[in-house]
Amino acid sequence: MLDVRGLKVTFAGATTPALRGIDLRLDQAKMVVVGANGSGKTTLIRAVLGLVPPTAGSIAVDGKDVRTIRGAAGLSTNLAEIYRLMSLPVRDLVRLFALLKGGEPAEMEGHLRAFELDPVLGKRLYELSTGQQKLVGDLFAVCFGPRLVLLDEPFDNVDFARRRRLVGLLRALPADILLNTHELELLGSFADWQLGLMFEGQLLGPFSVAELDRLYLTRGDVPEALAVLRTSVGPFSVTRDAGDRPVKSATSLTALVESLA
Template sequence: MLEVKDLSVSFEDFTVLRNVNLKLDKEVCVVLGPNGSGKTTLLRAVSGIVPYKGSIKINGKEVRSAKGVLEYSTNLQEVYTIGNSAWDTAKIITEIKGGDLKEFLSIIDYFNLDRKVLRKPVYKMSTGQKALVSLALALFTNPQVVTVDEPIENVDVNRRDKVVSLLRERVKEGIIVTHQRELVKAFKEARVYTIVNGELVEGDKMQ
């Protein structure tokens, strides 16, 4: 279960998110908003990357005080700076969270990526490679709760359907943030929210 209560995130004098409340129990929601609206900041807060006021709990554990919520994963690329290469990163993840490296490779092959790309760290890949490899790193351990940032942005058209199919198969609880409405159509059963002026509003309110 993911529970966000009275969440606010500010940087110096600028408030990015205010009074965000969200509760997910074995369900997926799609959060819409233009670039710069605070979507990624929401995921960074849930991931414990940025300080916040309020409460974020994953299966009852407060994110800021939990050293490692092993049942949670995200595709935020800044999380994957461990290891000298993407392959090293995948091995470290299996040591921490469990999982099967063969499963990681199967997702890489599913995306029709050359395995040679795994010799590079994520930050040295092309934008499309970063998106796909980060998603593979997020999902290969079959985490219980997942947050996904702009999963089809920078992904070529031929692979977008593969990304959506993988998300539908593997993400059973969590948040998918996007500025592309085609993901709302792909997740018809999901609740839809929009970030408007730093607040989370139910429904598609994106202009």
């Protein structure tokens, strides 16, 4: 269970915060977070992983503060940097992380075969293509019995057939999932998941992916707003069934805000 409260992150030397008071609770749920590049999606995941120190607020995994948490093997991620513990072939990394997570290497090896990625077993991570690296990270994230999975752009550089297979795997996974993406066209595959909208370090939601067709963005702070986005060009309200522009009509939230500004 993930509980994020009032999370703010400002990087050293930065004039604007990367995250501005994120509140998020994930308990027996799967959520897609949609946002443009640079909106703060990856920073949110890195903060939960303990890789970015919060400037303010708190992050708890299963009730334990991430600043002091130890041995919580149930949280996993697809970030490639996490798997650079040692420079070893993928085959050895699979065995190593199975040991560290308390799982069986055969599970990951089976997934690699299913995704026709057996040839990567003898190679080191830096020898893989960008798409292969992404998929290996994705598969590490879903293996060894995770209870909370944090996925950063898991479909980037992944071909269509493997995307479909990965979607099926994620949907069937018995774990809480936080999935970041900037690709709105992928959302149809996750209709029964929660939806978060990330913009300039703010997370709006949770909504439902299924109600995406009913969500609109309206300039200003309107009374019937489901959520209000505070941007550098003024407030924008997320409304249901009526508004200035349907959220789904844009390729990204940034484009949508820019079209209304």
